[in-house]
């Protein structure tokens with residue numbers, strides 16, 4: 001069975017003290033994760049070491065960075081390298097979130113470079129894709145998402161691809177309270193899987209975890225995650241509340 005993941009993306013929220021309390025509260029709740037299920041917390045850079053220390057020894061819980069730079073090291077003031085993340089023991093990095101694409105002009109090519117460095121340092125990219133509302137309304141979301149994936153990931157070998165997690169996050173559903181219906185999610189997740197099947201073969205595609213993001217909440221997680229090609233979620237707002245995120249974790253199939 002491919003990995004089923006409930007991933008929290010705290011974005012630029014919470015103080016250190018609030019973040020510590022939230023993690024403590026969630027970790028204290030019972031989860032009984034199966035061996036193919038994971039909870040991942042993408043926390044702000046200054047909290048990575050704290051978060052990594054808190055989850056140490058908990059086999060199914062992992063910490064992610066929300067970003068990294070596309071160069072290995074050097075005179076890039078203010079940036080964070082993948083090697084730094086590796087030295088903290090971080091397992092995942094969110095790459096290409098729509099907020100980074102939009103506010104920091106991150107291109108598919110630039111993201112491909114980040115993916116390469118992550119893989120070199122054995123850190124799993126959670127690679128985000130997804131269309132804006134005007135593209136959805138024009139009905140060209142499949143072509144749009146295909147291009148994002150092809151330009152950033154299709155240079156990888158089948159072996160490398162196995163270390164990637166995909167997160168489909170329609171921009172029109174992020175932070176809007178408007179969720180894709182489970183049918184819409186299933187349809188595009190199946191399309192994403194079919195793209196990888198065509199390029200890498202069915203076995204590789206069947207092994208690829210594809211998460212849904214966009215107003216996932218305790219109340220809708222179960223129905224979304226029940227879809228055949230939805231392997232969990234990348235969660236913003238609802239991940240800032242322990243009870244709510246706990247319900248999302250326990251909604252994994």
Ligand code: 13P
Pocket residue numbers: 009097169173174175176177213214215216234235236237238
């Ligand atoms: P919301 O869950 O707040 O819509 O955010 C989704 C997201 O962007 C997760 O990366």
